[in-house]
Amino acid sequence: MDLKLKALTKSLWVFHAACSPCNNCDIEILDLLTPRYDVERFGIALVGSVRHADVLLVTGVPNYKTKEILKTLYSQAPQPCLVVAVGNCACGRMMFKDSYNSPCAVDELVPVSAYIPGCPPKPEAMIAGVVKLIQKVRGKK
Amino acid sequence: MFIADEIKERLDEKIIDWYQHSSRRIYFSVEPKYIQAVAGLLFRDLGLRFSIATGQDTPQGLELLYHFSFDKTGEIISVRVLIKDKKKPEIDSLAPLFPAAEWIEREMWEMLGINFIGHPNLKRLLLADEWPEGKHPLRHEDES
Amino acid sequence: MSHKVVVPIGPYHPLQEEPEYFRLYVEGEKVVDIDIVIGYMHRGIEELSEHKHFDQIPFLVERICGICSTSHPFAYVNAVEDLIKITIPERALYIRTIIAEMERIHSHLLWLGLAGHFIGYNTVWMWSWRYREPVLDMFEMITGNRNHYAMMKVGGVRRDIKDEDVPILKKTLDDLVPAVDMFKGAVMDDPVIKARLKGIGILTKQQAIDWAVVGPTARASGINIDVRKDDPYGAYDKVSWNVIVEEDGDIFAKTKVRILEMYESIRIIRECLDKMPKGPIDFDVKDIPPGEGIGRVEAPRGECFHYVKSDGTNRPIRHKIRAPSYMNVASNKIAAVGGTISDATITLAAVDPCYCCTERLTVLDKHSNKNIMNGWDLIRLSQEKTEKLRNSIK
Numbered sequence: 001m002d003l004k005l006k007a008l009t010k011s012l013w014v015f016h017a018a019c020s021p022c023n024n025c026d027i028e029i030l031d032l033l034t035p036r037y038d039v040e041r042f043g044i045a046l047v048g049s050v051r052h053a054d055v056l057l058v059t060g061v062p063n064y065k066t067k068e069i070l071k072t073l074y075s076q077a078p079q080p081c082l083v084v085a086v087g088n089c090a091c092g093r094m095m096f097k098d099s100y101n102s103p104c105a106v107d108e109l110v111p112v113s114a115y116i117p118g119c120p121p122k123p124e125a126m127i128a129g130v131v132k133l134i135q136k137v138r139g140k141k
Numbered sequence: 142m143f144i145a146d147e148i149k150e151r152l153d154e155k156i157i158d159w160y161q162h163s164s165r166r167i168y169f170s171v172e173p174k175y176i177q178a179v180a181g182l183l184f185r186d187l188g189l190r191f192s193i194a195t196g197q198d199t200p201q202g203l204e205l206l207y208h209f210s211f212d213k214t215g216e217i218i219s220v221r222v223l224i225k226d227k228k229k230p231e232i233d234s235l236a237p238l239f240p241a242a243e244w245i246e247r248e249m250w251e252m253l254g255i256n257f258i259g260h261p262n263l264k265r266l267l268l269a270d271e272w273p274e275g276k277h278p279l280r281h282e283d284e285s
Numbered sequence: 286m287s288h289k290v291v292v293p294i295g296p297y298h299p300l301q302e303e304p305e306y307f308r309l310y311v312e313g314e315k316v317v318d319i320d321i322v323i324g325y326m327h328r329g330i331e332e333l334s335e336h337k338h339f340d341q342i343p344f345l346v347e348r349i350c351g352i353c354s355t356s357h358p359f360a361y362v363n364a365v366e367d368l369i370k371i372t373i374p375e376r377a378l379y380i381r382t383i384i385a386e387m388e389r390i391h392s393h394l395l396w397l398g399l400a401g402h403f404i405g406y407n408t409v410w411m412w413s414w415r416y417r418e419p420v421l422d423m424f425e426m427i428t429g430n431r432n433h434y435a436m437m438k439v440g441g442v443r444r445d446i447k448d449e450d451v452p453i454l455k456k457t458l459d460d461l462v463p464a465v466d467m468f469k470g471a472v473m474d475d476p477v478i479k480a481r482l483k484g485i486g487i488l489t490k491q492q493a494i495d496w497a498v499v500g501p502t503a504r505a506s507g508i509n510i511d512v513r514k515d516d517p518y519g520a521y522d523k524v525s526w527n528v529i530v531e532e533d534g535d536i537f538a539k540t541k542v543r544i545l546e547m548y549e550s551i552r553i554i555r556e557c558l559d560k561m562p563k564g565p566i567d568f569d570v571k572d573i574p575p576g577e578g579i580g581r582v583e584a585p586r587g588e589c590f591h592y593v594k595s596d597g598t599n600r601p602i603r604h605k606i607r608a609p610s611y612m613n614v615a616s617n618k619i620a621a622v623g624g625t626i627s628d629a630t631i632t633l634a635a636v637d638p639c640y641c642c643t644e645r646l647t648v649l650d651k652h653s654n655k656n657i658m659n660g661w662d663l664i665r666l667s668q669e670k671t672e673k674l675r676n677s678i679k
Contacts, residue, residue, distance in 0.1 A: 024351020215516030
């Protein structure tokens with residue numbers, strides 16, 4: 001197993017990239033940091049720059065303006081970088097797939113390691129998703 | 142005096158047709174050339190608040206609805222303007238009168254291709270820079 | 286020699302219903318001009334709406350914004366009901382009002398927390414988000430989801446509030462009052478917050494009229510407008526409550542309006558729960574005639590405007606949506622210019638575009654185009670100013 005990847009599972013630093021979501025998933029992500037869920041006790045923290053991040057958290061359906069930025073963000077992240085798609089929009093574009101301003105889905109731009117569906121996913125679901133992702137990286141069943 | 146009566150009196154023959162949908166929803170049409178005069182009267186003299194403008198593509202032409210809100214009574218006065226020339230639609234900008242109209246005119250310019258004469262800053266608001274020139278998402282002929 | 290430096294804020298924010306990209310032009314510490322670029326979250330909902338039938342649209346417009354996710358469907362159903370000219374069952378009106386007011390409480394708490402974060406009061410952030418959780422739990426109990434409620438439909442509501450839920454809801458409200466009291470004391474009587482927010486980002490009454498701002502932003506500038514009072518919808522004309530108006534137009538006034546509005550919301554919900562009659566919760570709408578309708582709702586951020594035009598088929602031919610921030614954000618052009626960079630974050634946040642993009646802030650030197658400051662530095666700058674004030678007041 002990749003040593004770099006293994007080291008990554010200890011405490012995930014997350015960069016949150018919002019690609020035209022309705023910001024509902026985004027509030028729920030911030031909710032994870034506040035007292036009821038408080039994921040910082042597991043070492044998960046939001047960071048201000050993608051260059052410090054282990055995980056790129058993507059929400060929403062990319063549009064023409066954000067799709068290039070998402071690609072740039074991914075290329076700037078230190079590798080290996082895991083990508084988590086949060087919410088139905090990021091997983092499958094949902095009702096916006098027919099929009100004139102929705103050129104592609106998130107997984108057509110960057111390789112997604114975990115999908116967390118829901119509109120919005122509950123904070124518990126997000127924690128469960130991240131736990132599953134860590135288990136996958138560590139190679140556990 | 143009711144605001145509706147005052148508008149009728151002040152604008153008089155400029156009003157083409159007047160339609161009261163319900164007690165608080167009033168629609169009336171004017172010629173495109175009067176829009177600055179009408180909007181100036183409603184916004185400056187009568188103290189109505191500019192709510193928003195709706196642009197739509199209809200078979201007769203491009204129709205603009207300027208919604209003004211009279212907050213004392215909760216009435217919405219919508220001024221309807223029809224631009225018949227679909228090839229090269231133009232109308233006077235309201236942005237010099239009140240800055241609140243600046244964004245919505247930029248939006249209608251990119252969505253419907255209406256040129257607002259005298260707009261201080263007519264550039265893209267919502268669409269990306271790479272969006273093809275001359276293609277307008279809310280124009281119906283573009284769909285086919 | 287001072288030279289003009291460009292401070293780009295954005296482009297896209299993790300936390301905002303209407304994302305913007307601000308380009309601040311600064312000279313030394315002073316903001317001299319601001320350029321607002323939006324469109325990063327443009328999804329073409331107005332156009333999508335023309336391809337959905339009338340019963341599907343509430344789900345679509347709900348997803349315009351996750352924070353005011355009941356205001357948009359509410360305004361839409363008001364517009365369609367104005368078009369068909371029907372009156373809906375009274376119980377449905379009360380349920381709609383309760384949901385809308387609960388949303389206002391959670392939205393104002395959310396804003397309060399973020400505003401606290403921007404000026405270096407992370408405690409306010411944590412506490413207000415903690416007290417927001419019980420409100421979300423109530424949403425989950427009534428509607429089944431924490432954020433997108435899917436309660437509105439043309440002609441009524443989709444779900445009833447069960448009788449056994451009412452005491453739990455009332456208890457939550459009772460528990461919330463001391464929390465709001467605490468915030469009122471902590472925020473409004475704190476000399477540091479006062480020194481930090483008073484006289485900052487002023488929007489005068491005339492400017493507010495010119496830019497046609499709405500909601501708490503307008504009410505803090507002394508304009509007495511509130512759609513709930515002016516153009517009553519739902520059950521707002523059946524309960525008693527007050528419009529909160531402040532005269533100063535600065536950020537402190539905006540904060541005060543929002544805190545005091547939470548009390549009014551609690552009062553409205555309590556009264557609605559007491560007065561709510563028994564009966565049906567929806568009216569079966571058979572078909573929608575040709576015509577046009579306008580619906581308005583006072584969302585937590587201001588007037589939300591929907592215009593629907595139908596040609597008699599099962600889909601609208603035009604659906605215009607105007608969210609409150611569309612007007613309020615444009616007015617930042619006035620409010621932020623003349624202030625300092627350390628005040629810019631809170632000024633831009635004061636209209637409540639709930640603003641967390643600051644982690645994507647960068648200060649660019651106009652000549653070398655090199656980053657000299659990132660988002661955290663900017664928040665730190667803002668927080669340091671608070672700290673300095675705190676020490677000087679001690």
